[in-house]
Amino acid sequence: MARLIIAVFLACLAGAAPAQDRRPSHCIAIADAAPGIAYLHRASWRAPLPEYSVRLHYIAHASFLLQTAGGLSAVTDYTGFLGTTALVPDVVTMNHAHDTHWTATPDPAIPHVLKGWGNYGEGIEHHLDLGEMLVRNVSTDIRSAFTGAESRGNSIFVFEVAGLCIGHLGHLHHVPNAAQFAALGRLDVVMAPVDGGLTLPLPEMVRVIERLRSSVVLPMHWFSGYSLNRFLEDISKSFAVERPGTSSITLSLRDLPSRPTVVVLEPRFLTD
Template sequence: MIATCVGLSLTKPVAAAEPESCPGLIASRDTLFSRAALRQNEVGLTFVGHATFLIETPQGVRIATDYNDGTRPRVTPDVATMNKAHSTHFSYHPDPAIKYVLRGWNPAGDPVVHDLTVQDVRIRNVSTNIRSYGGATEYDGNSIFVFETAQLCIAHLGHLHHTLSPGHLKRLGRIDVLLVPVDGSYTLETFDMMEVLRAINAPLMIPMHFFGPSTLNRFLTSARDHFPVEFSDTAAITLSRATLPKSPKILVLPGH
């Protein structure tokens, strides 16, 4: 049941065709979803930890976001997405049973473009930039991955280091569920993250990438000036378009 941090300007122009508009709140569950448990219009979402979520589609496709060598779901996903900024967001040795490993950056330096359909889910990305360890800008080193299934668009911001340009927002299109890094330092400063959340304006926003209660509470203190905040008593929830909040809301899942 549901109970009651400085960003850098690293953006450069983004030009791409506008995607089709994405054609969901919440019934809590105590365990990872079984393939038979989801209805045709439902998506399972489990917060595994840090920046890793397990997404399950009605046809049973399993996706792990920011899959890495330390934080992994208990089941082998069909698809793993990764980002570059730190080793807690990618794996040197992904499980060979994973059918599709999608890296959010191109080692050659050019933007990476993913647009993959696996059964009932379309997976695409919008590239953003990151700071290198020396403070320089690495263009297109991060991807916002978008998962379109069951009439929902779920976006994972990855290791976002800057606010979004109109070009980024156009490429994202309509977002229903937004997975948000809220540490306020390693990614984007909280004030700038609020700008991103207001610009995307997703009905449901779920925090990730926080380091215990103090980091999370710092974010929530600022967020409450703009959005209502609720807490779930379980890390596993069911999403559907019909049950999305009528206005933007933050839902905190257990974990860190």
């Protein structure tokens, strides 16, 4: 009888396991066996993905679609509109510095809606493990029209998937402190706002990116070719710059670029 009970218990555990295992990332502790990433530019957001890879599609402003080989999808700084598509993401993240980074009425069919803020000044903590993808956040402060600053009002969201650490800086208003950098760890990929005014001044944003030591930088939150080109001019002293003319990039854990690289994706809403 005891053996039967143990067998049933083990079977239940096996049934509860996630359909897709997450390849361990090296955000915090860099594993000796993790050789880095290789990337392929031309990839439609609807195309199948190879195993242990992730695709990022620049939708608009600060919104990106992240897709895994196992079929999970996440959208950053979700505004409620993705384009002419029936896609319902598994996860959306939001920040509330401006209404172009969140919505008060997210699609109720979305399983996981992660706000980047909590009660005023208290921040919020997320640690969502979906098996193939882990989503967590690090809180930072934002400017406030009422008190000058809202403590912990912005979240830098980190997606650990396919062995990669992918960070979205949100509406970053200050250089993170040592504890925040430590909590982020080393980001292989970072989506960084480069408007140069509403978020961080460009020299400070460049310092943040250099401190993160990311292999791939995806500029976002730029309002004109002028602001984007100013950022590219500043960052080109220490990063290679590529402009493939596409909206999507596929990444996998293989070989790091010989030099950290800024890849400029063109924003494009999703269409079925």
